[in-house]
Amino acid sequence: MRYDLQIIASWIEPGSKVLDLGCGEGDLLSSLKKEKQIIGTGIESSEEKVAICIERGVQVLQGDITEEVVDYPDNAFDYVILSQTLQQVYGPHKLIKELLRVGRQIIVSFPNFSHWSIRLQILFSGYAPKNRQLPYEWYDTPNIRVITIQDFRRFVKNTGCRLIREVAINTHSHDLQGSIITFLPNLRATFGVFLVSRRNNGNKGQP
Amino acid sequence: MSEYSEHDRSGGSKVMVEKKFFTFGEPPNQLLLESGARLGPITVAYETLGSLNDSGTNAILVTHALSGDSHVAGCYEEGDHKPGWWDTMVGPCKAIDTDRYFVICSNILGGCKGTTGPSSINPETARPYGLTFPVVTIGDMVKVQKALLDHLQIRSLLSVIGGSVGGMQVLEWAISYPGMVKSAIALATTTRHSALAIAFNEIGRQAIMSDPNFNKGDYYQGPGPVLGLALARMVGHVTYLSDDAMRSKFGRRLQDRETLAFDFEANFQVESYLRYQGSKFTQRFDANSFLYLTKAADYYDVKRQHGNDSEVEAFAKVKARMLVISFTSDWLYPTYQSRNMVKAMKKNGLDVSFCEIEAQCGHDAFLLPNKRQHSLISTFIERLYEEGNSNAL
Numbered sequence: 001m002r003y004d005l006q007i008i009a010s011w012i013e014p015g016s017k018v019l020d021l022g023c024g025e026g027d028l029l030s031s032l033k034k035e036k037q038i039i040g041t042g043i044e045s046s047e048e049k050v051a052i053c054i055e056r057g058v059q060v061l062q063g064d065i066t067e068e069v070v071d072y073p074d075n076a077f078d079y080v081i082l083s084q085t086l087q088q089v090y091g092p093h094k095l096i097k098e099l100l101r102v103g104r105q106i107i108v109s110f111p112n113f114s115h116w117s118i119r120l121q122i123l124f125s126g127y128a129p130k131n132r133q134l135p136y137e138w139y140d141t142p143n144i145r146v147i148t149i150q151d152f153r154r155f156v157k158n159t160g161c162r163l164i165r166e167v168a169i170n171t172h173s174h175d176l177q178g179s180i181i182t183f184l185p186n187l188r189a190t191f192g193v194f195l196v197s198r199r200n201n202g203n204k205g206q207p
Numbered sequence: 208m209s210e211y212s213e214h215d216r217s218g219g220s221k222v223m224v225e226k227k228f229f230t231f232g233e234p235p236n237q238l239l240l241e242s243g244a245r246l247g248p249i250t251v252a253y254e255t256l257g258s259l260n261d262s263g264t265n266a267i268l269v270t271h272a273l274s275g276d277s278h279v280a281g282c283y284e285e286g287d288h289k290p291g292w293w294d295t296m297v298g299p300c301k302a303i304d305t306d307r308y309f310v311i312c313s314n315i316l317g318g319c320k321g322t323t324g325p326s327s328i329n330p331e332t333a334r335p336y337g338l339t340f341p342v343v344t345i346g347d348m349v350k351v352q353k354a355l356l357d358h359l360q361i362r363s364l365l366s367v368i369g370g371s372v373g374g375m376q377v378l379e380w381a382i383s384y385p386g387m388v389k390s391a392i393a394l395a396t397t398t399r400h401s402a403l404a405i406a407f408n409e410i411g412r413q414a415i416m417s418d419p420n421f422n423k424g425d426y427y428q429g430p431g432p433v434l435g436l437a438l439a440r441m442v443g444h445v446t447y448l449s450d451d452a453m454r455s456k457f458g459r460r461l462q463d464r465e466t467l468a469f470d471f472e473a474n475f476q477v478e479s480y481l482r483y484q485g486s487k488f489t490q491r492f493d494a495n496s497f498l499y500l501t502k503a504a505d506y507y508d509v510k511r512q513h514g515n516d517s518e519v520e521a522f523a524k525v526k527a528r529m530l531v532i533s534f535t536s537d538w539l540y541p542t543y544q545s546r547n548m549v550k551a552m553k554k555n556g557l558d559v560s561f562c563e564i565e566a567q568c569g570h571d572a573f574l575l576p577n578k579r580q581h582s583l584i585s586t587f588i589e590r591l592y593e594e595g596n597s598n599a600l
Binding site for chain 2: 062063071
């Protein structure tokens with residue numbers, strides 16, 4: 001399983017209810033089902049990947065995450081996971097607000113745009129950065145957002161949410177290996193992983 | 208649906224099946240219908256494949272669509288070139304593997320393939336019911352299926368599977384018998400007909416009822432409304448296809464000619480095809496059954512019947528693991544209708560999976576060989592079956 005998903009999996013309490021947005025082929029959910037007996041459901045837009053999820057016994061809905069998530073009642077899940085997708089979302093603020101409504105806690109991971117190599121690329125080449133985490137040209141990238149670890153921390157603070165856990169990791173987007181970065185994470189980590197909740201759970205959907 | 212139009216040439220299947228009959232509801236124990244009328248005795252025609260295991264955990268009910276019947280798979284005799292309507296899906300080592308599962312399929316109430324319907328003899332008059340047959344609903348059809356399963360001593364269903372009007376029966380099963388249904392697979396279906404779907408059914412019914420040989424449904428002594436029924440089938444058939452499918456299947460190609468004939472014979476292939484489908488249908492289907500079954504489909508409304516006008520409430524009691532499948536080119540029961548039922552299921556916290564299969568052939572896609580549909584259905588049931596077995600250990 002991808003390294004960031006391993007970190008995420010380690011945060012999930014056994015037996016909890018989990019919603020995985022953009023669940024792909026169901027790697028995370030199927031591992032959590034087996035290892036932690038969670039009740040999970042995934043949302044995925046690709047028919048091919050949805051079929052693989054069902055073949056693996058993972059409950060899944062084919063659809064768009066922003067549209068699918070609104071149908072769930074408040075607090076329907078213990079965790080809502082948005083891994084490596086935030087940078088592709090059209091309305092992140094609205095989506096995160098919605099995720100905090102349907103989940104008691106949300107786990108968000110994204111590529112850190114302020115990694116030193118990206119900074120150097122812009123500084124010296126003058127071109128939009130391209131590397132293993134962000135392997136696209138500006139004109140064909142699905143990543144429409146530039147987010148840094150520092151940006152997300154500030155976002156959590158400004159929107160009045162509670163940052164429960166945060167880990168900065170050095171890994172590549174599909175790698176199984178990686179390491180946790182504690183020193184200068186905003187500069188040295190390629191991905192950030194955050195566990196966030198509403199400030200108080202009575203204050204539904206008001207990040 | 209076009210159950211038999213596409214499969215006639217698919218070759219003989221080796222599995223032999225037999226049509227059996229079960230009768231219940233002899234007076235004074237007639238079945239109370241949703242309309243309040245009572246009907247009985249009721250005979251049910253059914254076929255089974257595979258065998259029920261000792262723990263009774265491998266039974267699968269397949270529900271057929273408008274023009275289907277109990278002959279879901281296999282052949283009646285050696286050299287029979289016309290296997291059942293879902294022979295591509297049901298059989299040994301197929302998606303619904305009859306080496307593992309016990310499959311039951313019965314002809315629906317109101318049909319004309321052995322189960323009591325308007326063409327059956329009314330024991331009180333010794334004549335066919337015709338339009339004196341009471342209007343039946345999807346709920347009534349499911350009650351009859353339940354009576355059959357009780358008779359077969361099946362107490363639990365690993366799955367109920369069906370498409371289109373069969374899918375409505377699947378939903379009805381999951382809602383009405385939550386304790387009995389472990390999983391439900393609803394293909395290309397809807398919780399209620401749109402005005403568009405009702406409209407096409409009404410055109411079909413009007414075609415039948417305005418046929419000079421209709422005689423208010425009392426036509427069994429004469430030729431019957433064959434022209435009306437053929438026309439109804441032509442209209443229906445168009446709704447089961449898609450623009451794409453028709454373009455690639457027929458385009459504007461001419462039938463057995465190089466140039467336009469400047470007459471009203473079937474110049475285009477599509478005309479000829481529809482005429483053929485229409486007339487073939489009249490040899491195997493009863494016009495009154497067409498009226499009753501389309502009416503039952505039009506009347507079906509999960510919200511009204513089970514949810515005090517709320518679809519969410521209607522699915523509140525469901526316990527089955529649900530799999531909902533729609534097809535991209537189905538404009539009769541478009542994907543949004545499947546999404547709506549999935550939404551109501553989500554709001555109830557049901558275990559539901561949904562997949563929209565990319566398919567060119569319109570509503571009939573669920574009847575045609577489709578790799579994706581095969582793998583989704585086979586793995587979905589297999590998972591559940593294995594989980595059930597490991598829980599039992």
